[in-house]
Amino acid sequence: MANKPLITIITSSAFFRHDTGGGEHPEAPERMQVITDRLAEGPLANRIRHLPPRPAERGQLLAFHTEGWLFRFEEAVLSGRTYIDHPDNQVGYDSYEIATLSAGSGLVGIDVVEQEPGSVVFCQTRPPGHHAEPNQPYGFCFFNNCVIAARYWQQQYNRRRVCVFDFDAHHGNGIQTAFEEEADTAYISIHEHPSFSYPGTGWAEDRGWGAGKGTILNLPLPPGAGEEQVLRVLPKVYKFIREFQPDVLIVGAGFDAHRDDDMSGLAFTVDLYRQLGVFVREISKELTEGRLVSILEGGYNLHKLGRCTEAYLMGLAETDK
């Protein structure tokens, strides 16, 4: 056991303090607890080390977001507002500060991977990020954690070609916004078809434009889709990534496509998340010299989130047996 590689989890108890109002809000602090508990009880327990995130700096946030949004977000929480723009986007007094910490998780993860390429790094973080737009929150997301990580990787380590693969049940509209006009970044999303699911974006026809033409791959799945449909599209994902030739890979790891998760009509199984782990791990070994960071997005069924996360991490670690 001792010679098996470590799994690094970037997380903080501060993530419990992002207050989404209790009640029925699905993006609840308990999401962190169920992951922590499951990992502590399961077979990965003695392979995990925890590292704290550091807050993303203002300049790092501004790599995607506008000054106006930073100001508006901070102002809203400090003045005691309970949500921003839409009741989905619940906030508490500490939410701004915690969102900067959530956005900073990926940066710490990248530093780890740059020092130890090939190691398994997972950012267990909230609030999630992939719906956040430059000047607006959407769908529980305030800062776009994946995009901020991508910019950091480009700027700090000069890894120009960044590919984000997002298997959350929802389309990451904010990541597409960031990348769709750029040649150096690519975004791949598997999600429930936009006619049936939030946020109503992510059409297969969107492929990027201008310099970014061909850098977006949206793979919408019909409601009810599960393992069979996902395994059918993975070869397309592989081909797309291989042709794009990324320097690094970021995974937007959302677990709300599980069949018991009410936030989507998709029907993924726990084992499918393990297979997704194996899939991205193999790609990163082949194409990015092991430079891979995974960042938690959605996943709201408190009975399944821990197991799905564990299965994904087991898939990531599996090839090292």
Place this chain on the structure above:
Amino acid sequence: MFIRYHMTPSPITVTPDTTVAEAIDILQQHNIRHLLVVDQQGGLQGIISDRDLRSARPSSVARSKERQNVEEQVNNTPVSRLMTRDCLSLNPNATLDDALLLFQSRKIGALPVLSEDEKVIGVFTTADLMNAYRCLFGLGEKGSVLVSIEDTGDPQAMSKLVRVMEEKQVSFTRLVRSDGGSKSKPMIFLRINTYNVRSVHKALEAAGFTINVPEEFR
């Protein structure tokens, strides 16, 4: 719903003596399919489409020698010889419905928009019409999802739906009732703005509504 809000204002125009070659260049350059032909004062003389221009050119299977001669001749022809004169037009206060009916009945793809004094102030094409209906229906609006609900003909259905949305505090932007025409069942379409789509489905089902999902997606 008025054309003035959906037309392309100040469209690209040509004069009657513009040659076919020049007109083709302009269409390609701007990636458009219709050109309005106006006189020096901006008065409408006609309209010319890429189809008119393409059908004026020699067939690509014609013998090369002939082809070259004819092509040169065509390229130097002024568009006034090919354009449709006396074309239909819209005024800016015409409605999207007016345009849709004209497009369908006359099988055309673009209509000039003329001011009171008959000057060209815009053009309205089928692409503009699609964009206009896309906006009206909210397709692709970030943060929104369209829910389709089977319509049982309950006269109170609309107010019940609004009540469910208010009780659940779900904001919505479109509520459309359609008899489905000849191809579909009667439906009510509701565009909601929330992440929690399933909870809306459940609330609607609890209120007696049926969400319409194709059998194979169940």
